[in-house]
Structure formats: structure tokens, C-alpha cells
Amino acid sequence: MAVSAKGGGxxxxxxxxxxxxxxxxxxxxxxxxxxxxxxxxQTTAGTKRTLWNQSGYKTRTISADGSKIIKFKACDDNDWDSDDCSGWVAP
Incomplete structure (x- = not known):
């Protein structure tokens, strides 16, 4: 079952x-x-990865398939201020 996290927009x-x-x-x-x-x-639990969406408003970026995602958070990048991030969630 899919889990979503929202940080900013x-x-x-x-x-x-x-x-x-x-x-x-x-x-x-x-x-x-x-x-x-x-x-x-799961297989690289000590390595934080980042998937960027730089395609703009109302677009989606999808990662390549790999080992199971064990935790994640969403962030709305703010160029000159702190990012708006969700808390960490686990699927």
C-alpha cells in the first residue's frame, strides 16, 4: 500500500x-x-538518496526501481530560505 508525505506543495x-x-x-x-x-x-540503509523534480509545476518524477524504500520525506526547495519538509515516513 502506497504512503505519501507532503512538504510544502x-x-x-x-x-x-x-x-x-x-x-x-x-x-x-x-x-x-x-x-x-x-x-x-533497504540494501543501502546508511546512504541517503535524493530524487529531484526540476520539471516544474504539476509534474511528476519517478525513480528507477531498486531495493525496497524503507523511509522517505518530501521537501519543497526554497532557494533563499529553509526547505519545507515533511517528517520521515515509512511505506
Whole structure:
């Protein structure tokens, strides 16, 4: 079952497309700044990864498939201020 996290106007969802190793980032903020998901995979639990969506408002970026996503958060990037991030969630 998919879980979503929302930070500012950005939503991250995992698993995405019924694949435990895929995460998506949807940019629902019209602020012109990028959105991202920070996440960890099961086989590399000590390595934080980042999936950026720099395609703009109302677009989605999807990661490549890999080992299971174990935790993630969504962030709305703010160029000159702190990012708006959700808390960490686990799918």
C-alpha cells in the first residue's frame, strides 16, 4: 500500500506503481522552485538518496526501481530560505 508525505506543495509517494523500490515526487507548488524526496533503500540503509523534480509545476518524477524504500520525506526547495519538509515516513 502506497504512503505519501507532503512538504510544502511537494508530495512524495512510495511505493509507486506497485513497486516497492520506486518512489515519485509530484510538484504541486507553483513557486518556481524544485521539489525533492530524500529516501533510504533497504540494501543501502546508511546512504541517503535524493530524487529531484526540476520539471516544474504539476509534474511528476519517478525513480528507477531498486531495493525496497524503507523511509522517505518530501521537501519543497526554497532557494533563499529553509526547505519545507515533511517528517520521515515509512511505506
Amino acid at each position: 511537494v508530495t512524495a509517494t512510495a511505493p509507486y506503481g506497485d513497486k516497492a523500490g520506486v518512489i515519485s515526487v509530484y510538484d504541486g507548488s507553483g513557486d518556481g522552485d524544485a521539489g525533492k524526496a530524500e529516501y533510504y533503500r
